[in-house]
Amino acid sequence: MxxxxxxxxxxxxxxxxxxxxxxxxxxxxxxxxxxxxxxxxxxxxxxxxxxxxxxxxxxxxxxxxxxxxxxxxxxxxxxxxxxxxxxxxxxxxxxxxxxxxxxxxxxxxxxxxxxxxxxxxxxxxxxxxxxxxxxxxxxxxxxxxxxIHTSTDAPSKSHLFNLCARSIDVLKQPFPCKIRMIGVASYNILLVAVGAALGGVEATPKIWDIAAVWVILQAAGGAFIALDKTEIFPLTVGQNYGKNSFPCLVVSREELVPVFKPLVEFLANSN
The missing domain is CATH 3.30.540.10 (Fructose-1,6-Bisphosphatase, subunit A, domain 1)
Structure with a gap:
């Protein structure tokens, strides 16, 4: 093979x-x-x-x-x-x-x-x-x-977390990192994979936004969390994925899930 x-x-x-x-x-x-x-x-x-x-x-x-x-x-x-x-x-x-x-x-x-x-x-x-x-x-x-590998750093105001345009309500509460908005779902997640950011969130990504980076992020050591608690994969044969969105949180390591998830999990209802 x-x-x-x-x-x-x-x-x-x-x-x-x-x-x-x-x-x-x-x-x-x-x-x-x-x-x-x-x-x-x-x-x-x-x-x-x-x-x-x-x-x-x-x-x-x-x-x-x-x-x-x-x-x-x-x-x-x-x-x-x-x-x-x-x-x-x-x-x-x-x-x-x-x-x-x-x-x-x-x-x-x-x-x-x-x-x-x-x-x-x-x-x-x-x-x-x-x-x-x-x-x-x-x-x-x-x-x-x-x-490449994700960062092992702890969150601080000198570290980055990426938002999407539909997740800016996150800023209504104190946040442990500096915020960046990339405008490209895949690059949002890739910056976590390469160690430039500690995490990121996408409120309404489609399957074509995340299929490739789901692999790259995890292969680099990161964690991919479906915010609506529904497993994204495997996909279902015959299903139309044109209108499905998959709100997700990505973090550089599993230990950061409880740090960031409570701040963004309201986005599970973004669909």
């Missing part, structure tokens, strides 16, 4: 680099329109989703694909990729250089590999999380090929 994991990483790397090059050319130049759920989309999102889907199905003919801009139905395939072609479309259209391409590979409904590429930062994050999958393969989380 070693060759399989090499192919998976090569596909993710070459496809996101190729697609990212075109997206850089479109960066800050396209007008966005609103979808039914209120999120933004551009022709670049749709083009990138199609390009990534075609690359996956050409390489792995027995793999399914669930994409933000295409099908939201989780297929019956043992292996399925979940695609977010541009995570951070608002940043992308407004000329803010923090946005990324996110790919998560699931085995029987649970993510086992995640890859996120931020083209303008030239940062490639990826990781493997094979626990309880029955699979054998690589371990760990990486940034541009170098191992």
């Amino acid at each position: 070693e060759n399989f994991w090499t192919e998976v990483l090569q596909l993710a790397e070459t496809t996101t680099k190729r697609v990212g090059s075109q997206l850089i050319a479109d960066f800050g130049k396209l007008q966005a329109t609103k979808k039914e759920d209120g999120s933004l989309v551009t022709k670049a999102d749709r083009w990138a989703d199609e390009e990534i889907t075609q690359a996956i199905t050409a390489t792995f003919k027995d793999h399914g694909v669930l994409g933000e801009e295409t099908s939201h139905i989780f297929p019956a395939n043992d292996w399925c990729w979940i695609i977010d072609p541009i995570d951070g479309t608002t940043n992308f259209t407004r000329g803010v250089p923090i946005w990324g391409i996110s790919l998560g590979l699931l085995y029987r409904g649970t993510p086992v590999f995640g890859y996120v590429y931020l083209p303008l930062l030239n940062h490639s994050y990826y990781g493997y999380w094979l626990e309880n999958s029955g699979l054998i393969g690589p371990v760990g989380a990486y940034l541009n090929g170098e191992p």
Whole structure:
């Protein structure tokens, strides 16, 4: 199976680099329109989703694909990729250089590999999380090929915690860390994985926002907490995930869950 994991990483790397090059050319130049759920989309999102889907199905003919801009139905395939072609479309259209391409590979409904590429930062994050999958393969989380790990620090006013736009009510109470708002769900969580922040919260992320980073965060030593107390994975075959949100807390280590969870668990009702 070693060759399989090499192919998976090569596909993710070459496809996101190729697609990212075109997206850089479109960066800050396209007008966005609103979808039914209120999120933004551009022709670049749709083009990138199609390009990534075609690359996956050409390489792995027995793999399914669930994409933000295409099908939201989780297929019956043992292996399925979940695609977010541009995570951070608002940043992308407004000329803010923090946005990324996110790919998560699931085995029987649970993510086992995640890859996120931020083209303008030239940062490639990826990781493997094979626990309880029955699979054998690589371990760990990486940034541009170098191992990464979450922070072991204790919270303080010199440490960071990331919010999303829908979680600012957190600030109505005293908070143990400085706050940052990234505007990109995957990067919010990746900053915890790489040790830059101690935690983060997303009030209404979709499955394509979290499939890849769920893997990378845990492979880096962090903890991913579903705030509505419902296990996210494995996904259910045949279910439409287009409207489902998954409020979540991420922290650099399990010991910090009781520190931060009481401050953000009201977001479980954000759906």
